[in-house]
Amino acid sequence: MIVDRDKLLWMYEKMRLIRTFEDKVAELFAAGLLPGFVHLYAGEEAIGVGIMAHLNDQDYITSTHRGHGHCIAKGVDVNAMMAELFGKSTGACKGKGGSMHIADISKGMLGANGIVGGGGPLAVGAGLTLKTLGRSGVSVCFFGDGASEQGTMHESMNLASIWKLPVVFVCENNLFAESTPWTYHASVKNIADRAAAYDMPGVLVDGFDVFAIYDVAGQAIDRARQGAGPSLIEARGFRFYGHFQGDPLTYRTAEDEARWHTHDPITVFQTQVLERELLTEEEMKQVDQRIQSQVDDAVTFAQNSPYPGVSDLLTDIYVTYS
Amino acid sequence: MIVDRDKLLWMYEKMRLIRTFEDKVAELFAAGLLPGFVHLYAGEEAIGVGIMAHLNDQDYITSTHRGHGHCIAKGVDVNAMMAELFGKSTGACKGKGGSMHIADISKGMLGANGIVGGGGPLAVGAGLTLKTLGRSGVSVCFFGDGASEQGTMHESMNLASIWKLPVVFVCENNLFAESTPWTYHASVKNIADRAAAYDMPGVLVDGFDVFAIYDVAGQAIDRARQGAGPSLIEARGFRFYGHFQGDPLTYRTAEDEARWHTHDPITVFQTQVLERELLTEEEMKQVDQRIQSQVDDAVTFAQNSPYPGVSDLLTDIYVTYS
Amino acid sequence: MRQLTFRDAINEALRLEMRRDPTVIVMGEDVAGGASLAHIEGKGEESWGGVMGVTKGLVQEFGRARVLDTPISESGYIGAAIGAAATGLRPVAELMFVDFFGVCMDQIYNQGAKLRYMFGGKAKVPLVIRTMIGAGYRAAGQHSGSHYSVFTHMPGLKTVVPSTPADARGLLRAAIRDDDPVIFFEHKMLYDVEGPVPDDDVIIPLGKADIKKAGDQVTLIAIGRMVSLALAAAQAVEQKDGIRVEVVDPRTLSPLDESTLLESVRKTHRLVVVDEDNPRCSIATDLVALVATQALEYLDEAPQILSAPHSVVPFSPPLEDLYVPSEERIANAIRTAMGLEIRV
């Protein structure tokens, strides 16, 4: 797998942006500055970034309740995202959606989703549009290990397969669905093995290794673009924070925590590129600094933005109101 | 596989009863004597009978819209069934349910079901009761090839597996879901192969051969009774009539019809028992005659029964009305 | 004017819109309905065209890429229709019986109905879901419901219940052109009913009620199949009792043409609602509450609701006949609303 310098920098930048964004959100949330609740993606950056490195704005993705990372990697504006988390009118959804519903269809991002398994059928639908209209894009469906037990995922994979749609199913197996370990909720050894039930290739990949993910994603996405139908990728990783911010984490043992925190996708990346002398520490430091101020700026932008007005409550329910 | 004489006769009798019942229903329906619509099981007798030969009243089954055969094999009274089809107060459901909702919980028959895939979760629930209360029974879920694409079946198989419930899933693959061939709607070569997605044994069996079915069912049911968890059986067969009675059958070719009508589970049985000299033609003729009058009596019973009264409309919605 | 059945009027509406706009596709269980692809394509055999034959022949004209048979995966394919609508197609998906909504409601109301609002107006979902409703077919407890009240309850959905072939044709065309998700409810007992249907380009806008018969003594609001029974009952009481009934068909339940309904009641001072859905939290209570909150002072008598009872639909023919409001009971409800005594 050869990745050119631009793409390497892009990968690093996106992973760092996700991490910095999420750490900042955690901090803001703990300080009581953000309303509602948020599900953080930190720890899983390699998955979204490794996949999205193959996509452009004509490709679609569907996401989950843990959607910030997918949004950032797909190119959604970080100011608009941060403003959305604050519920401001400058937010990606004018403040109406919040963390669980950030979307930007112009970027091919069909929305985070508050319904576990809800994105599967939507991704199939985007694939159907692409195929019916003869467009060359691909549609990627992100879903969790927990979501793999939802009937919609079964139906979606079967549909994509019989219709040979350009869809890639990416199961982000972070070992837990809320407090429930995947070894309890899933009856199969690898979720990737379920691909066989839909006559599609299935592959298990290390969710901390962006290069490994980039690699398997490339194959699945090529296959989709060539009209050969869907694939399933299971990326095994871990979320660093709780299920939602503030989760007491009683279900994780100290050993769990320790074991997994040694697997940091950003560290893994850094070690690899330094070893192979692809990027320098200095280069990455510069990225870090730029990202830090980008995120700080986003917070300032969000905090200085106005809330939506009274009249916004009743707009956008319909395109036409009669 | 050794089947004793009593069981052989039971099998023959049940298969013949189902066939005679269904042929009579087809005739009554064509004559405009039955209201609504009916889905006939004729052609698939070996499946229900081969499974039910292992069950007793403490075991549960869930069924489908094509439920008459399951009811008969599970021991539901034929008079009550026929009366139900006529909508009479002496029907199994007092006339309130009709063909698609015949049930007899005292016999462990948890109902035909008008919702494709609807029975899966119910069967899991019955299995949960058996396991929780330490009863020795088993719960069998019948579903069609079409139902295998419904999300409920995925969820049900996963649940039964992780909870190691005494459930046997029996997919009656009659090659079509209404007018849609299973080769179109299913993305897998054998539905039985999907068992692997739930870490359970899966087996494909000839749906015309009651002995083959009896055999694989015995293994699955033993496994369930021993607490080793669920299994999936795919029985490949054919329905002789249309999807519902009156279906124009435009989707079946003449070749289809001819090919499959040579596979009659009752003929297959007769050939086998005669060849192996287990039953005589005379014995079977006697059964045929007895069954014929049983079915004729059922029609008379049903026709002579009264309709439910006005007051029945608003009873049985609740156990207690406040 | 030519006569068409309700079924053929819908088929024609689909056909015309598919011809006009190549992004319109039709999907659902057996909507094409041929055993093998070879069976249909080229060979010209008849397609099933759905369980009631409503989409018959579409696959021959538009091909399998635009007329998609689906597995029995309502969440999957209706959700796919939503995803397709959000990305450039205008799907018309069929939910065979409305009673099956429970297997796919999440996609309909949490995705289809909400995407636009949750995304701050930056998405649209031009989707139609056609679905079959109604009792009378001896189809029993899981194939006879109406339940448009549930969909009307949901912000973000539009709901249409046509009562005549002409309305079905004109409203379905409007629904397909509408940029919001529309649920289109077809009563199974209407498919064989014939009526005059214009041969032209009539589009009936959503959100406009229709006065099916003018009158000035009592407003009778009827929905779907109940409209024809209401008209018959209105004629009966006009002849027998000299009561001048105004029969109003809302046609679209969401958005609701409140002003036409209120105007009628302000004129007649009396209200009867006849509806086949179950009574609790229903469109019938919705309409009565509309009038009670907006026009109480005009009401001379208590409004009457005649609906299906709070019961599952029974199979047995005599029970099912009791379940559905009948012409006679409608006539009596009108008399009651007029303050007349009913002789039984």
Place this chain on the structure above:
Amino acid sequence: MRQLTFRDAINEALRLEMRRDPTVIVMGEDVAGGASLAHIEGKGEESWGGVMGVTKGLVQEFGRARVLDTPISESGYIGAAIGAAATGLRPVAELMFVDFFGVCMDQIYNQGAKLRYMFGGKAKVPLVIRTMIGAGYRAAGQHSGSHYSVFTHMPGLKTVVPSTPADARGLLRAAIRDDDPVIFFEHKMLYDVEGPVPDDDVIIPLGKADIKKAGDQVTLIAIGRMVSLALAAAQAVEQKDGIRVEVVDPRTLSPLDESTLLESVRKTHRLVVVDEDNPRCSIATDLVALVATQALEYLDEAPQILSAPHSVVPFSPPLEDLYVPSEERIANAIRTAMGLEIRV
């Protein structure tokens, strides 16, 4: 009397019923909630007890055989609860947020609610589904709905919406003992609210409304979390405007205690309904229609409905605050119902 939170009152009700009857089981996502079985069993670590901690500690007392974590398969496990109820258990299943009903409604209303009727009375389904409702938590468009109207619409279901810790405890115990499927709606903004709760065996029968405050000038029907706001508003208008408000809490929406509600309106001659569900085809229209059809002649003024708007629940805090009826708007609705002018 001792004070308990709404959360603890529910926890206690579950505990007491599980002690009393070994066939009562609890199931749902994370209702036990420990990473591994070893984690919980024996070691005595805290269980999550569901996302809101309502079932905390039950697994320690009753073990994993009676407190079942489930995969995210609502159709599967709620359907399993129905199958279990029909065969001898009394499951209490949790649907984490009511907004998720769309993924499992078929099991709830086509199976759970209908088995008994369709089987001619020869089945019973003693099931409780506990589910979380309500806005105010900044939980946005897919986690803030109420929608008990949809369940109340469905024949065969019973629906309970408690407003206080004591009611929650007493009604949940009745629901668990009831032989019909009951949907029990818990407002997420109430979990931390404390109230007096008797220490005894009080069971509050289903189908009985409660007059939370007596009055004789206007009947204010409020549901769930709206009850406390209604009481505050009633007190405010009593002090400021001298209006004597009767606040009635139906508690059970199906079956509905029609006589208590009608009696109150016959006494006060005025009606305000305050409700957090969306307005169309809702319990609010249901209650107004009840009064309009049964007691029109008693109404001195047009009934008022104050509900959530026909909109998805917005995330942004100021918008969400507009979405939910407030004490001030309730007070104004009371004044309008009294024919007073509102100064803005």
